[in-house]
Amino acid sequence: xxxxxIYLLIGQKGxxxxxxxxxxxxxxxxxxxxxxxxxxKIKKDRDVNNETYLKQVFEEIENGIRDSLTDKDKIVFESTxxxxxxxxxxxxxxxxFQVTTIGVYADSTTCLKRVKSRDQNIHINVxxxxxxxxxxxxxxxxxxxxFLIINENTSEKELINEIANNIEWTNDK
Numbered sequence: 165x166x167x168x169x170i171y172l173l174i175g176q177k178g179x180x181x182x183x184x185x186x187x188x189x190x191x192x193x194x195x196x197x198x199x200x201x202x203x204x205k206i207k208k209d210r211d212v213n214n215e216t217y218l219k220q221v222f223e224e225i226e227n228g229i230r231d232s233l234t235d236k237d238k239i240v241f242e243s244t245x246x247x248x249x250x251x252x253x254x255x256x257x258x259x260x261f262q263v264t265t266i267g268v269y270a271d272s273t274t275c276l277k278r279v280k281s282r283d284q285n286i287h288i289n290v291x292x293x294x295x296x297x298x299x300x301x302x303x304x305x306x307x308x309x310x311f312l313i314i315n316e317n318t319s320e321k322e323l324i325n326e327i328a329n330n331i332e333w334t335n336d337k
Contacts, residue, residue, distance in 0.1 A: 171240040175268035176299040178275030180315035181242035222249035267309035
């Protein structure tokens with residue numbers, strides 16, 4: 165059994181992945197890694213779909229996750245789950261760690277509304293058109309996850325209970 169656990173939140177922009185990750189840290193002491201910080205550092209003036217940028221981002225994320233696990237037993241981070249570079253990173257992490265994927269879902273209208281109202285200092289700034297394009301790609305990909313959290317008209321307490329069930333299942337694995 166692999167002793168280090170990674171919880172990977174996957175979903176559309178605005179679905180509430182960061183919120184769920186923050187709850188996991190606050191309620192259960194599982195370090196939430198804001199990988200967008202790493203992506204923002206290397207983005208420069210490149211488009212979010214630039215292949216070189218995407219490759220660099222997922223390499224940076226994997227290295228950062230591995231470094232974070234040197235002194236932590238459990239961490240959580242987030243991704244939209246798109247691109248071949250995500251797949252390469254995920255496959256590599258699964259070779260060394262127990263990875264539990266958790267889908268975070270909210271409908272498209274809610275996602276766009278959340279993206280428009282969130283703090284742009286902690287997220288990569290993208291246009292409405294880019295959000296719609298990315299979220300459409302996420303829906304089309306339909307990444308199969310170990311769990312699904314519906315973050316639509318869900319109270320914080322309900323989310324905390326759902327997270328607890330996911331953590332309990334992972335610990336029993």
